Amino acid sequence: MIKRRDFLINSGLALGALAIAPSFAFEAKKKPIGIQLWSLRDTLPGDVKGVLTQVGKIGFSEVETFGYSVSKGFFGTSVPDFKLMLDDNGLKATSNHFDFNSVIKDGNTDIVKTYIETANHLGSEYITVPWILPELRGTTADDYKKLASKINEAAALCAASGLKLAYHNHDFEFIKFGNTTGYEILLNETDKKLVDFEMDLYWVVRAGYNPIDLFQKYPRRVKMWHVKDMDKQNHDFNAEIGTGAIDFRAIFAKAELSGMKRFFLEHESNYKPNPIESVATSFNYIQKSLL
Template sequence: MITRRNFIVTTGLAATAVLAAPSFAFSMKKREIGLQLYTLRDELPKDVKATLEIVSKAGYSNVETYGFSIKDQFWGLTPKELKKILDDNGLKAVSGHYNLGSFLYDGNTAELLASIEAAKILKSEFLTVPWVDEPFRKSIDDYKKIASRLNEAAKLCKKEGLKLAYHNHDFEFQKHDQITGYEVLLNETDKDLVFFELDLYWVIHSGNDPLKLFKENPGRFKMWHVKDKDKKNNDFNTEIGSGTIDFKPLFASAKRSGVVHFFVEQENNFAVNSFESIKTSCDFISKNLI
């Protein structure tokens, strides 16, 4: 974030930057880089404290959690215990992936309510739905039902000071009767209540263009997953800046997207190990994209 400096110098620099690339006004205000902790799913359950220390030292200030359940909480830690470790390392869990149990399918709110409580304790801004099981997304009617459930969950989240988001993979872009599931989710959810976390890799992997989505649905994509496609095997991830995705035009359109948080994620194909990879990705973003 730009600090207060000499008024004339600051104003001149800011004006020049906005005239040259107005969409990059976002990056002047938001320099926080986030990590989806699923990237470290092999390391995190073994030693949460040591892993989060490494995340902080790698340059990240935000994280997105995963894996919460009523039974196991966060890898055996209560939300309060996890919050303490995050605080000790200067990390903020601004979002979390919560599976919500069977809520999307049968409306059972037990896991949803527990997830909301956990997200509140972590002082998160977003509660994010990460996945829809295959048997429940086979038709347009299935997606309409999911959209309706998302609206319901979003209302409960809003009452508790949270925002609901939906994270995509590639299956949402499959067509059913000439319309994609993702179009249904965008059109059938309340745009003031349900937001979207756009996984840039999966959008591109499905053959679609994030920039087109930004143009057609401005402001709805409040979060991104930033992960690159391996040059040799596009089914694999790689460190940011090492693959085939050109992130510069995407970050240049951040304002149109509406993005307020983004998270590095790498699910596989680490160059050396996952800790080295998250550092490489963070360094590239810091030096080249924001």
């Protein structure tokens, strides 16, 4: 199903031999290491306070949320209480993954106003579209253009409240439409003044594409990254950062070209080791080897 899935295995992303420029290394050290809390999905819902304490002790300073409910907040924790827990552990929710499927389905943006209120209470910068249901993704180039239009509409609401909207990809956006892809249609059809992109590096690689090529074609459009490695033997699995098949040194060397302002470590599919210990291992690799 996935074409060219071996594209980056041992390839060094074609530019892997390039050294990280000293000027970039200086800038990168200023960037905090964030975590997409989905990495801790097995434990977070049952112990929000305890897990956030663990996240803070590892050394993270930013988080990206998931699982928000209008009626239940974050796993039964109200937004004000969740904010206090973040503050107590030196954490800031700079980005939030909110469910946009109802917005995509019927065009009703009322729920976006609730997302905006929550994000502003948390002191966030971004509201992020995380995933679109299969039945809502569309199968034609025109479908992706319509999707871009709805994203623009939601982004305008965010901008009016001092927030930015970002779009997070998986691999389905890379379906081909002639000489382009769904992802490129979204890049071209969304308003670059209103909409940023959060590139999930793992899913780009798994779809058979080189993130650096996209940075070069769409410079400074990708403001956030998900840093997630690919198991060398089974590409359906993730690996602790630095132990898998993706050459992150080459990617981080192109952060300025990407426009990357922040990134979030993430462990996602079929991930077996102890979650918090594996997150700590990935954090240490990023801190010591990429920044």
